[in-house]
Each structure stands twice: as C-alpha cells, then as structure tokens.
Amino acid sequence: LAKTTQPISMDSYEGQEVNITCSHNNIATNDYITWYQQFPSQGPRFIIQGYKTKVTNEVASLFIPADRKSSTLSLPRVSLSDTAVYYCLVGSFNNAGNMLTFGGGTRLMVKP
Amino acid sequence: GAGVSQSPSNKVTEKGKDVxxxxxxxSGHTALYWYRQSLGQGLEFLIYFQGNSAPDKSGLPSDRFSAERTGGSVSTLTxxxxxxxxxxxxxxxxxxAGATSISPLHFGNGTRLTVT
Known part of the structure; x- marks a missing residue:
C-alpha cells in the first residue's frame, strides 16, 4: 500500500486559494488518488479522485504530475466553512482485497 | 437516497462489557469498511468486506474485536x-466495488464509544 505524507496543518484566509500537497512515493500503477474532507463529528466526505494529470469538479481541482509521486488538492476561494481536515488516500481495487489506509490528514483553518 | 447509517450514535459502557x-x-454497495478514529487522530483501518467475506482481518486490534456481515448488507462490529x-x-x-478504479467511500457519522 502506498504510504501518504501530508502537512499536519495549514492556515488560510477567506477568499484565498489553498493548495494541499500529498506525497505518495510508493504509488503503484493501479492506484488512484482520492481526497476526502472531514468536519467534526462527521464521517469523511468524498471530494475528488484522479489517476493522472488534472481533474476538476465543482468543488476542487486535483493536480497529479507525470511521475504520480505526489498530488495537490486545490480549493479555490476558500470560505470559513472549508475549515476541516483533508485526507489524501491512495489505493486500488484488486481481487485479493481492498484495504484502504488513510494518512494523518491536513487540518485546514480558514480565518476571516 | 439514504446514506450509510450507524447505530447507536453514542454508546457508553463499563469496562469489561461487550458492545x-x-x-x-x-443499498447495492458491495464493499463495506470499518475504521476507528481516536480523538484528534486519523482513521485507523479495521476490516473490509466484499459481500459477506472479509479477505483481510489483520487490521483488527485484538481478538476481542470481530465483525460480520450478513446478506451482503448490514454489518456488526463486536x-x-x-x-x-x-x-x-x-x-x-x-x-x-469497481473493477479498475476505486469507487468513493460513503461514510456514516460513526458511533462514539466511551468505555468508563
């Protein structure tokens, strides 16, 4: 399983763009990269998933370089409600099992 | 549609009791996962089910922990x-469970267990 490394915490201000980078040096060929957001007293919520290059949805963008050893979650124009913990998850499906291990997450604090 | 539902939402028990x-x-989700999250910490993987089978139980912390899934639906962690x-x-x-990609995980809001 690819181990992930993220910054423990980040601070930002309302209206700014926030970029959170995750390192996954041992990513396997079949692995996908998925990001989740977690608010207090709730389970994590899916944000975005990608395999390579760039993926964009209504919430965020995900940038993955050609070597796929890292990925960057980009949140445009954050608001106070984006204060949460963000987890990077790397894994794949195979017939032998599907154990998905989360890293420690990045605690984002958005200030007014 | 309905999301993942967990019960109870809170459980307080005395040391030595079973929970x-x-x-x-x-509905229709074939894969099911259990995680544990201690206060202020990340998610610790416990066990995964594909249908009613658990290919890997190595994440369970000790033999006091067990889990089952019946009918490819409801699961209990004991x-x-x-x-x-x-x-x-x-x-x-x-x-x-996709064949070539990871389908997003849909989480419940968890059961907060307090052992006194």
Missing part, C-alpha cells in the same frame, strides 16, 4: 470485554 455496533450501508483504550469513534463506509 455491538451496527452499520447499514447504502468488541468483547471492552477496555478504556477502545474508546473512539467507529466509522463505517460503503462503496461500489
């Missing part, structure tokens, strides 16, 4: 002879 936590996944270090939020997630 049973329940997870109702999203902790026997609870200890204070078992206090945590137990999260359940379900997903469609």
């Amino acid at each position: 049973e936590l329940r997870c109702d996944p999203i 902790i026997q002879r609870t200890q204070q270090e078992d206090s945590a939020v137990y999260l359940c997630a379900s997903s469609l």
Whole structure:
C-alpha cells in the first residue's frame, strides 16, 4: 500500500486559494488518488479522485504530475466553512482485497 | 437516497462489557469498511468486506474485536470485554466495488464509544 505524507496543518484566509500537497512515493500503477474532507463529528466526505494529470469538479481541482509521486488538492476561494481536515488516500481495487489506509490528514483553518 | 447509517450514535459502557455496533450501508454497495478514529487522530483501518467475506482481518486490534456481515448488507462490529483504550469513534463506509478504479467511500457519522 502506498504510504501518504501530508502537512499536519495549514492556515488560510477567506477568499484565498489553498493548495494541499500529498506525497505518495510508493504509488503503484493501479492506484488512484482520492481526497476526502472531514468536519467534526462527521464521517469523511468524498471530494475528488484522479489517476493522472488534472481533474476538476465543482468543488476542487486535483493536480497529479507525470511521475504520480505526489498530488495537490486545490480549493479555490476558500470560505470559513472549508475549515476541516483533508485526507489524501491512495489505493486500488484488486481481487485479493481492498484495504484502504488513510494518512494523518491536513487540518485546514480558514480565518476571516 | 439514504446514506450509510450507524447505530447507536453514542454508546457508553463499563469496562469489561461487550458492545455491538451496527452499520447499514447504502443499498447495492458491495464493499463495506470499518475504521476507528481516536480523538484528534486519523482513521485507523479495521476490516473490509466484499459481500459477506472479509479477505483481510489483520487490521483488527485484538481478538476481542470481530465483525460480520450478513446478506451482503448490514454489518456488526463486536468488541468483547471492552477496555478504556477502545474508546473512539467507529466509522463505517460503503462503496461500489469497481473493477479498475476505486469507487468513493460513503461514510456514516460513526458511533462514539466511551468505555468508563
């Protein structure tokens, strides 16, 4: 399983763009990269998933370089409600099992 | 549609007692996961089910922990002879099992277990 490394915490201000980078040096060929957001007293919520290059949805963008050893979650124009913990998850499906291990997450604090 | 439902939402038990936590996944989701999250910490993988089978139980912390899934739907996580270090939020997630990609995990809001 690819181990992930993220910054423990980040601070930002309302209206700014926030970029959170995750390192996954041992990513396997079949692995996908998925990001989740977690608010207090709730389970994590899916944000975005990608395999390579760039993926964009209504919430965020995900940038993955050609070597796929890292990925960057980009949140445009954050608001106070984006204060949460963000987890990077790397894994794949195979017939032998599907154990998905989360890293420690990045605690984002958005200030007014 | 309905999301992943976990019950109870909170459970306080005395040390040494057994507890049973329940997870109702999203209908049609074949994969089901249990995680544990201690206060202020990340998610610790416990066990994964594909249908009713659990290919890998190595994440279970000790033999006091067991889990089962019946009918490819509801799952229960049982902790026997609870200890204070078992206090945590137990999260359940379900997903469609894709052949070539990871389907997003849909999490419940967890069961907060407190062992006194």
